[in-house]
Amino acid sequence: MIIAALAIVLSACGADGDTGSNLREDLPPITAEEFEAHIETVNRPVVVNVWASWCLPCRSEAPLLNEAFAAYGDRVEFIGIDVQDNQAGAKLFLEEFGLDFDHFFDRGREIPNAYGGIGTPITFFFAPGGQLVNTHNGVVDERTLALNIDELLARG
Amino acid sequence: MEFTLLWAAVTGAAALWVGTKIWDTDAPDDYFDRLLAGALVGLVVGRLAAMLAQGVNPVTNPLEFIVIRGGVSTPAAAAGSVGWLLWSSRHDIAKLDALASAALLGLAGWHAGCLWRGACLGTASDLPWAWSSPTSDVTRHPVELYAALLLVVAAITVGGLGRRVLLKSGAALALAGLARLATEPMRPSLTGGPVGWYVLAIVVGLGVVIWGGHIGRWVEKRAPT
Incomplete structure (x- = not known):
């Protein structure tokens, strides 16, 4: 039993190794003004997730965001905003x-500050054209994420 | 843990306690303790299962365990709770039946706790009792209150069943699965929800209803004295 448990733990640890962060390019910097100008031009709902590589709850919700992107990526735009971080950590994440x-x-956390978000992670939900519909401070669960996306889509 | 979740848990525990007072016939002395421990074991198992499913190693990232909002696997939590209740009742398996209705009422309380969490709403609906969140005009099913109501009905139904060994326990499992299955289409979901697990709970529950006497004797024979 102990050997089997150790084998499971060690095999799981293997996934935490160096995954080649140098394969990705640096994340492009963005200001609050640039961000606002960008989402005003998007003609579909936008889900904006504010994250950081040092943020523990961000790790918990990351797989969920992947699921949401896979399910709704064709109808909803997803954007990640990495705050108070460094490029190396961000790329590893x-x-x-x-x-x-x-x-x-x-x-500098310009974007979450501009929209009144508190802490990290935060998820903002924007209607087409950039109107902020809802802000979820803290880790988002599947129901909340699905409900808010449904809300954006129901608004058309 | 977020405070709203804590309030939902307190509501569940309060409903559980009320259930132990209503259905206390033949109940073991540590009635409430067993059920509360079952809920806690379910929470731990469900959270660990959700972490593993998300590819998070609980040994290397132990602090992530407390991020309950990150997800709790409902099927694993149910299996953990049922497993604990079976194990804690291995010497008096027939006493499980005394726990069944209170467990369902506790579950109903947990669902009704959506009122504190602001998480009652489901898919869009035009029905007269549908309501909307303060920031929206879209009215929705209060799906968690439907589930709570169904579980209260299930608790009362199970409480009125006969005394055959494990009849109430099996019926409780099947009806809990049915309550979740019936309301699942009204829950917005990224994946469609664990519908297969709810069906499994119904099938296993019905199996226990049918073969409860044999299962009870089998468990008690193997329990250490």
Whole structure:
């Protein structure tokens, strides 16, 4: 039993090794003004997740965001905002969780501050055209994420 | 743990306690303790299962365990709770039946705790009792309250069943699965929800209803004295 348990633990540890962060390019920096200008041009709902590589709850919700992107990526735009972080940590995080949507680098937390978000992680839900519909401070669960996306889609 | 989740858990525990007072016939002395321990074991097993499913190693990332909002696997939590209740009742397996209705009422309390969490709403609906969140005009099914109501009905139904060994326990498992299965289509979900597990709970529950006497004798024979 003990050997079997150790084997499971060690095999799970194997996934935490160096995954080649140098394979990714640096995340593009973005200011709050640039971000606002960008989402105003998007003609579909936008889910914006604010994360950081040092943020423990961000690790828990990352697989969920991947699922949401796979399910709704054709109808909803997903954007990641990495805050108060460094590029090396950010790239390792993205490699580990394989978050394949667009991410931007916001070292000074300009964007969450501009929209009134508290702490990290935060998930913002925008209607087409950039109107902020809802803000979820803290780790988001599947129901909350699905409900908010459903809400955005129901608004058309 | 988020405070709203804690309040939902307190609501569940309060409903459990009320259940132990209503259905206390033939109950073991540590009635409430067994059920509360079953809920806690379910929470631990469910959270660990969710972490493993998300590719998070609980040994190398132990602090992530406390991020309950990161997910708790409902099927694993149910299996953990049922497993604990079976193990804690291995010397008096027939006493499990005395726990069944209270367990369902506790579950109903947990679902009704959505009122504190602001998490009652499901898919969009135009029904007269549908309501919307303060920031929206879209009215929705209060799906968690439906589940709570179904579980209260299930608790009362099970409480009225006969005394055949494990009849109430099996019926409780089947009805809990049925309550979740019936409400699942009204829960917004990324994956469609663990529908297969709910069906399994119904099938296993019905199996226990049918073969409860044999199962009870088998467990008690193997329990250490």
